Amino acid sequence: MVQQADCEPTYLKARDIADEIDETPKAVAQHLQRLQNELTGITLEQWGRSKSVTWLVQEETE
Template sequence: MSATTASATGEQLTLTEKQRRILEYLRDNAETQTYFKSRLIGDELDLSAKEVGSNMTTIQNSDTDLDVEKWGYSSSTTWKVTA
């Protein structure tokens, strides 16, 4: 089963399994947390920080119910996520 989401240009983007897992993690935690480090997301989902970062770009550019913004780079990329 593949998940699709509409981009800002109206294109349909298919999210990979990793991207769906990251998005689900963010949705589950966005109400109680605003800032997420790639390294810590990776630890929770058994992914590397690099895998999280490269997939966050797709999530960031997708039309989802979350606003994802690259926020900082100290000791791992930090993402600001708001619902």
């Protein structure tokens, strides 16, 4: 996923990540919220809230 984000903005749904790692979408969203401040070189932004929270992941531009 990170390699794809290096090239272009990527949208990820918390529920899809949760399915992959056997976790709840809410727990995934909480982890991603914490990562927003810890990541360098990558922007992680909460984008939408339909049935599941969508996250925008993209390379930081200077």
